[in-house]
Amino acid sequence: MIELINLEKDYTNEELVTPVLRNINLKIAKGEFLAIMGPSGSGKSTLMHILGFLDILSSGKYIFQDKDVSSLDDDTLAIYRNQKVGFVFQSFNLLPKTSVWENVRLPLLYSGGLVDEKKVDQAIASVELTHRSKYLSNQLSGGEKQRVAIARALVNNPDIIFADEPTGNLDSRSGTQIMAILQKLNAEGHTVILVTHETNTAKHAKRIVRIKDGEIVSDEKNDEQIIAAKTELVK
Amino acid sequence: MHFDWHPVITTWQMIRRNKMRSFLTSLGIIIGISSVIIIISLGAGAQSLLVNEIKSVGSDLIGVLPGASESNGPPASVFGINITTLKYADGQAIKSRVPEIVDFSGYVRGAATVSIEGRKKEASFVGVNANYLNIESTEVVSGRFFTNEEDNSASRVVVLGSEVAEALFNFSDPLDTHVKINKETFDVIGVMKSRGSGGFQNQDNEIYIPLNTGQKIMLGINYISLMRLKVASGADVDSTVEEVKKVLRDQHGITDPEKDDFSVRSQVQTLDTLKTLTDALSYFLAMVAGISLIVGGIGIMNIMLVSITESTREIGLRKAVGARRRDISIQYLIQTVVLSMVGGLLGIFFGVLISWLVSVVANYLGYAWDFVITWQSVVLAVGFTFVVGLLSGWYPAKKAAELNPIDALRYE
Numbered sequence A: 001m002i003e004l005i006n007l008e009k010d011y012t013n014e015e016l017v018t019p020v021l022r023n024i025n026l027k028i029a030k031g032e033f034l035a036i037m038g039p040s041g042s043g044k045s046t047l048m049h050i051l052g053f054l055d056i057l058s059s060g061k062y063i064f065q066d067k068d069v070s071s072l073d074d075d076t077l078a079i080y081r082n083q084k085v086g087f088v089f090q091s092f093n094l095l096p097k098t099s100v101w102e103n104v105r106l107p108l109l110y111s112g113g114l115v116d117e118k119k120v121d122q123a124i125a126s127v128e129l130t131h132r133s134k135y136l137s138n139q140l141s142g143g144e145k146q147r148v149a150i151a152r153a154l155v156n157n158p159d160i161i162f163a164d165e166p167t168g169n170l171d172s173r174s175g176t177q178i179m180a181i182l183q184k185l186n187a188e189g190h191t192v193i194l195v196t197h198e199t200n201t202a203k204h205a206k207r208i209v210r211i212k213d214g215e216i217v218s219d220e221k222n223d224e225q226i227i228a229a230k231t232e233l234v235k
Numbered sequence B: 001m002h003f004d005w006h007p008v009i010t011t012w013q014m015i016r017r018n019k020m021r022s023f024l025t026s027l028g029i030i031i032g033i034s035s036v037i038i039i040i041s042l043g044a045g046a047q048s049l050l051v052n053e054i055k056s057v058g059s060d061l062i063g064v065l066p067g068a069s070e071s072n073g074p075p076a077s078v079f080g081i082n083i084t085t086l087k088y089a090d091g092q093a094i095k096s097r098v099p100e101i102v103d104f105s106g107y108v109r110g111a112a113t114v115s116i117e118g119r120k121k122e123a124s125f126v127g128v129n130a131n132y133l134n135i136e137s138t139e140v141v142s143g144r145f146f147t148n149e150e151d152n153s154a155s156r157v158v159v160l161g162s163e164v165a166e167a168l169f170n171f172s173d174p175l176d177t178h179v180k181i182n183k184e185t186f187d188v189i190g191v192m193k194s195r196g197s198g199g200f201q202n203q204d205n206e207i208y209i210p211l212n213t214g215q216k217i218m219l220g221i222n223y224i225s226l227m228r229l230k231v232a233s234g235a236d237v238d239s240t241v242e243e244v245k246k247v248l249r250d251q252h253g254i255t256d257p258e259k260d261d262f263s264v265r266s267q268v269q270t271l272d273t274l275k276t277l278t279d280a281l282s283y284f285l286a287m288v289a290g291i292s293l294i295v296g297g298i299g300i301m302n303i304m305l306v307s308i309t310e311s312t313r314e315i316g317l318r319k320a321v322g323a324r325r326r327d328i329s330i331q332y333l334i335q336t337v338v339l340s341m342v343g344g345l346l347g348i349f350f351g352v353l354i355s356w357l358v359s360v361v362a363n364y365l366g367y368a369w370d371f372v373i374t375w376q377s378v379v380l381a382v383g384f385t386f387v388v389g390l391l392s393g394w395y396p397a398k399k400a401a402e403l404n405p406i407d408a409l410r411y412e
């Protein structure tokens, strides 16, 4: 579904060029649960932003669903973000003083059509927050906020869900809950791409890509996870 | 194509989230628009008051005051300077030589303390000719006005204004009683119809005596302080004014019009001058109030810029979930236009309300004050707030739309 070929990314600030990603080659298939790991500042978020159409690459090629999307214009990128992907950020980014329901509806406002209210209710139900639909965003716990963010990422039924350090601001219990939801979504067929620097979080993924200083240093199956999945099946 | 209504939802959400700020944002516009509405309405009301006053005297009248006048300014006599050059005989000469003048009356006036059996009332006495009722188009409600004979013989007869009659006689019949005016005793022969206190003089608090009586007995003078001439219906007022001036110059031996010792003014002229003056004044004031709208617009722009900076992350998020540039800019543009126009509508509401209250109070106090709201001022206010909203929203909207989603999401 995704193919990156010799992808490079630099940031240019007033003549100063900072290379961030170098020589990235990566293939991601539909239905994968991929974790991008690496130390802080290694370029994980930047890579995720490019994959999620929030940022553009400097050179190389990005093939998405068999189409070259390396140089799309602003408006097309916005449509891709709206239709193809969903984001979950470390700092929830909910609309302040706005109800859970309205927060989850947000992407549908930009979908150019009448809002299908059932989709909003379904997304909220899938993160088990139906009883909180009418609550305002500031009346929720951190874990609940992140579940709202997941529902918002889901509402347009995207092909890929991106999660950038989704447990970074949560206690470990809520963090485990969030990871369980992401695993469930993956089991239901969504491609999930997780960015994290914590081994503990990454272990939930089926495949781990490690980057360091903007380069991929390893790319392997997460055996622990596969074994766990198998034991789950045996039970 | 369906109607893209998301900016409306978003605007509603944002205004609901920041009620106080939204109100403060609109406040400048509310104040500006209501001041403009109030000023224009009060200007029109004050004008109606003056016009009604002048019309009640009669617009077919020409007034002659002693003393020169700068072409449009008030004659010296208005400032209380006694000028003795205008005589009753001048009126007679005008009436006999200018065919368009059908009637005239001289006027003198003074302060009067009217008393009867211990009751007292401060009023003004007006000495006029017997044809006063015809000149000023008014009537007596009881009794009669005095006659030419009574005027010629300087009789001590008086017609009371309604307020004076009420104060002294308290609804009992004043006719055929004697009142003291200052030191002199007069027969009450009539009571004037109430005319209401329109304008500067309260005619109901005046009493009317024959001109000769006023001149010889009350004041000891031989001149008059005002003359009103009635123009034949259909005659051209402006050319009649010129004829009147010619006769007066003859009478006073003046050859150079620059040296006129009188001023002649028709009511039509006075009306026009007043209208121009009050219009100019109220439009000037409305413009000054209009400046507050510009200030209001700048206030909106300022607060929108602050809001946008504060909601940088939110804008980043909206872009991350699929908002295009124009979605963001339209959203902020609609928001400023709505804030500005809601402010405008509230301003119209308060402006109309206050103007109406003023007219109610003025009418209650007995002034012939019309409540006037022109549809032009309302349309102008709505249009103006729309434009102010667009202009003050344009720059903040553009700034918001140009935000890069990643930078915006990283913004602390």
Ligand SMILES: Nc1ncnc2c1ncn2[C@@H]1O[C@H](COP(=O)(O)OP(=O)(O)O)[C@@H](O)[C@H]1O
Pocket: A011, A012, A013, A018, A020, A038, A039, A040, A041, A042, A043, A044, A045, A046, A047
């Ligand atoms: N807008 C930018 N301009 C310049 N440098 C940037 C910008 N955004 C990120 N960087 C740099 O790129 C590198 C990678 O950042 P990031 O992708 O956020 O790392 P990670 O998510 O792995 O912590 C960092 O060194 C960071 O300082």
Ligand SMILES: [Mg+2]
Pocket: A044, A045, A046, A164
């Ligand atoms: Mg990061």
